[in-house]
Amino acid sequence: MFPLSRAVRMARLPGFAMALMLTGLLFAALAFTPRAEAMEPEAKVVYHADFADPRRFSAMLTSINNMMTYYQDEFMDVDVRIVFVAHGIRFLTDDDLADTPFEADEELKEERDTLRGRLMSLASTHGVKLELCEITRSQIGLDQDEVYDHVEFVPSGVVRIAELQNEKGFAYIKIE
Template identity: 50%
Template sequence: MKNFLKSIVTAIAFSFTFFGLVHTAQAADDGAKVVYHVDFKDPTRYSATLTSINNIMNFYENELMEPEIHLVFVGFGLRFTTNDALKGTPYEHDAALLERRDELKGRLDALMNVRGVKVHLCDKTRDEVGLAKDKVYNGIELTTSGVAKIAILQSEGFSYLKIQ
């Protein structure tokens, strides 16, 4: 009888532990979904965004989680999606961006093509300045409305991050 009770207690303890781990893993997986918002023109702030994306991906991967990261460009964020100088527009490239453009483009390319980050550009912003679609970096998906894309992702459980 003593062994029987011991077996029951062990089984109950195992059940609580197992179901607790399943719940924790499920909650962790839900937290591995993040959308970053770039609507600013500062290359240093954008660089910090790219670093943050890399860091959060490293964290999730170290926790054996598969992160799903989206990066959405709106407004001034357009500057970081093209080599076009955007002359005559509010988004025109300046010396600070031109100095770092190749480095930033390379880092974005690595996040998209090596790390699997999904990148979106607001097509409304692109169209507003008359930037041809073929001038946007390869791999960037055009979305009808960048802010709507962010709202949709948030409604699907994505956490919203914007680097200040």
């Protein structure tokens, strides 16, 4: 075999460079696209908790648990949040909230330990995010330290729900 002349080697360089560049772009596209899709949950749901009834709250927790079980059985990534507004604050503290519109009644006092355990299990085991309206909390003077672990404070609960629906594509569920 004869060695290729320098002129022939130089003529092949642009073609080789183009092939190398296209290969690099292909690998970059393959490397980054699946990661971006994997980061976005397949299901996004926000529950609105603005009620006082412990039985209704229990039904909501059952609904969320069933949803989380389904998505996990299907190996689907899910982002579930509960936004607590007004009376919903009753389910995020052991404080009886005496002399406030949200004061704990006997039914809540009897069910509080069970409801807290179920809620904390959803947060710690299933990654359900708990978000409390800061307007509600501050209006009744409840210290942030009196609120359960895993709770994030948001400036306005109803604004948060609107943002999750409009900007982030969350489905809205309210248990009646």
